[in-house]
Amino acid sequence: MKKNLVTNKKVVVMGLGLHGGGVASVKWLIKHGAQVTVTDLKSKTELKSSLDQLRGLKIKYILGKHLASDFQSTDIVIQNPGVPKESKYLKIAKKSGSLIENDASLFLKLCPGKVIGVTGTRGKSTTATLIYEILNSKFLIQNSKVWLAGLPQQPMLAILDRIKRNDTVVLELSSWQLEILGEQKINPQISMVTNIFPDHLNRYPAMQDYIEAKKKIYQFQNKDDFSIFNLDNQATKKMGSQALSKTFWFSRKFFSKHNGSFIKSKSIWFRLEGKIVKQLNLKDIKLLGQHNLENILAALAIAGLYNLPANIIKKVIANFSGLPGRMELVNKANGVEYINDTSSTIPDATIAALSQLKGKTTILLAGGSDKNIPAKKYNELSKLIKRKCKVVILFSGEGSDKLEKELKSLKFKHLVTKVPKMTEATILARTYSQTGDTVLLSPACASFSTFDNEFDRGDQFNKAVGQFR
Numbered sequence: 363m364k365k366n367l368v369t370n371k372k373v374v375v376m377g378l379g380l381h382g383g384g385v386a387s388v389k390w391l392i393k394h395g396a397q398v399t400v401t402d403l404k405s406k407t408e409l410k411s412s413l414d415q416l417r418g419l420k421i422k423y424i425l426g427k428h429l430a431s432d433f434q435s436t437d438i439v440i441q442n443p444g445v446p447k448e449s450k451y452l453k454i455a456k457k458s459g460s461l462i463e464n465d466a467s468l469f470l471k472l473c474p475g476k477v478i479g480v481t482g483t484r485g486k487s488t489t490a491t492l493i494y495e496i497l498n499s500k501f502l503i504q505n506s507k508v509w510l511a512g513l514p515q516q517p518m519l520a521i522l523d524r525i526k527r528n529d530t531v532v533l534e535l536s537s538w539q540l541e542i543l544g545e546q547k548i549n550p551q552i553s554m555v556t557n558i559f560p561d562h563l564n565r566y567p568a569m570q571d572y573i574e575a576k577k578k579i580y581q582f583q584n585k586d587d588f589s590i591f592n593l594d595n596q597a598t599k600k601m602g603s604q605a606l607s608k609t610f611w612f613s614r615k616f617f618s619k620h621n622g623s624f625i626k627s628k629s630i631w632f633r634l635e636g637k638i639v640k641q642l643n644l645k646d647i648k649l650l651g652q653h654n655l656e657n658i659l660a661a662l663a664i665a666g667l668y669n670l671p672a673n674i675i676k677k678v679i680a681n682f683s684g685l686p687g688r689m690e691l692v693n694k695a696n697g698v699e700y701i702n703d704t705s706s707t708i709p710d711a712t713i714a715a716l717s718q719l720k721g722k723t724t725i726l727l728a729g730g731s732d733k734n735i736p737a738k739k740y741n742e743l744s745k746l747i748k749r750k751c752k753v754v755i756l757f758s759g760e761g762s763d764k765l766e767k768e769l770k771s772l773k774f775k776h777l778v779t780k781v782p783k784m785t786e787a788t789i790l791a792r793t794y795s796q797t798g799d800t801v802l803l804s805p806a807c808a809s810f811s812t813f814d815n816e817f818d819r820g821d822q823f824n825k826a827v828g829q830f831r
Contacts, residue, residue, distance in 0.1 A: 369395030374432050374460075376451065377442025378402045378412050380814065385415045386517035387440050387465050392419055393523075399436070401428050434458045440465070443538035446565060466539035469518045470548045475509075475529035478664065479549070481579045482556030482598075484711055485657045486534050487513050488685055489556050492661035494532040495678045500670050501530065508532065512539075514817060537562065537575035544578030552667070553580040553607070554590040556660055558597035559710040563734035573597055583607035590663045592656060593617060610667065612659035614652065623662040630659060632666030641665065641675050649684055653714040687820040689715060695830040697797030700788075703804035704820030709739040712806035716750045723799045725753045725791045727823070729762030730807030737764050743806055744768035752776060753794045755787050761807030782812075784822035792830060801827065 373396040378384035384400075391398050400416075401424040402409060409425065424432060433439065433455040441452065441464045452462060470477060480490040494510035501508045509525060511518040512534035525531060533550065535543075543549065558573060566572040580589040583606060591602035593613035602609050611622035623632050623641065630642045641662050649658065658679060665675055684690065686702070693700040706712045712728065726747065744765060747754060753776040754769065756762040766779055776794075781787045791801040803823045813819040
């Protein structure tokens with residue numbers, strides 16, 4: 363597909379959204395001569411921030427609903443990640459002969475540079491950013507550029523037309539984006555799966571369906587491509603055994619047979635065809651937590667593929683303090699630390715967050731929508747909460763109900779439930795806190811209904827606790 367093939371084509375953008383990807387898609391399509399219709403179930407008021415960015419452009423809007431007629435008479439449908447593949451409107455479009463694309467499928471078809479695709483349940487944004495920072499340190503010396511895209515508020519189509527043949531793009535990819543890539547048998551030249559945990563089971567009928575979507579990042583690679591997997595995660599370990607590309611691994615444990623990055627003698631090493639080189643001393647890592655150690659190992663597997671020297675790796679890792687909303691220290695008042703971990707939208711993520719903190723001095727803000735994640739995961743989290751937390755404050759939602767049930771079964775007494783707003787939750791947390799405590803927003807749930815999205819949830823937390831002195 364060439365860029366000029368959208369010229370004068372009727373294109374329906376299904377789902378404008380609020381994260382920037384839909385806006386970037388619309389702007390790119392109009393730039394290249396498409397006749398664009400934007401349709402979204404959200405209202406004009408709800409979409410105001412996105413619509414303001416498209417003011418003055420020639421666009422047909424159908425908001426608050428979808429019309430079957432739009433999908434019967436279009437050449438291309440751009441499917442927003444929030445639109446389920448089972449949508450009846452997508453079926454209408456396919457029956458009418460329309461092409462179903464998304465921003466990732468357009469990007470990978472048209473990108474002239476090399477693409478490193480990163481997916482996984484947890485850590486993909488941090489890992490992608492680390493890879494970008496490491497490669498950027500090296501490539502600045504050469505006549506090429508490294509790009510980072512696909513993260514929230516970093517839409518890939520916004521940069522597509524500026525990428526050159528010798529450039530490299532580090533691209534975060536969701537399971538929803540990968541569904542269409544799988545249908546069209548498109549893959550990045552280098553793929554990575556950071557890990558797999560139960561997630562999005564409100565969207566997928568079963569865990570295996572979620573795993574199958576993630577597999578699409580490497581499933582159609584050839585023997586000249588590269589794929590990288592987490593050897594410590596059972597799902598990704600199985601994936602790696604099935605890959606047809608050149609397979610590399612990363613692990614917190616020593617391995618003697620595989621290519622990739624591993625830990626030995628308090629250092630990270632990289633093995634390639636029997637040759638081992640030291641990449642980093644563990645003492646040079648500032649990011650806390652075993653999950654961040656895995657993110658670093660994943661990034662260093664890429665650094666090894668590119669044969670980057672240890673001094674570049676050390677400098678980047680030493681200066682990297684993490685991403686917003688991921689164990690982000692946003693304030694310290696009266697001896698109490700306030701940490702924003704809003705991106706922890708599943709129990710496994712909150713388990714990782716709590717595991718970093720010492721003692722039983724944590725006041726946890728959690729809860730929300732459960733995404734149909736099994737109750738046993740909330741049971742695992744509750745057991746850790748009992749050991750780590752002095753107070754738990756829960757927002758409303760099905761996930762909150764599951765967590766409340768598990769905590770009560772463990773006779774956890776210091777529990778406040780169905781808190782309606784962030785301001786109320788943070789005031790309660792401050793009331794319960796003492797010098798030396800940590801107030802941690804790590805929801806273990808999605809943000810649906812109570813907040814616009816996880817970023818809105820984090821922003822509200824930052825605003826509320828930022829006023830504490």
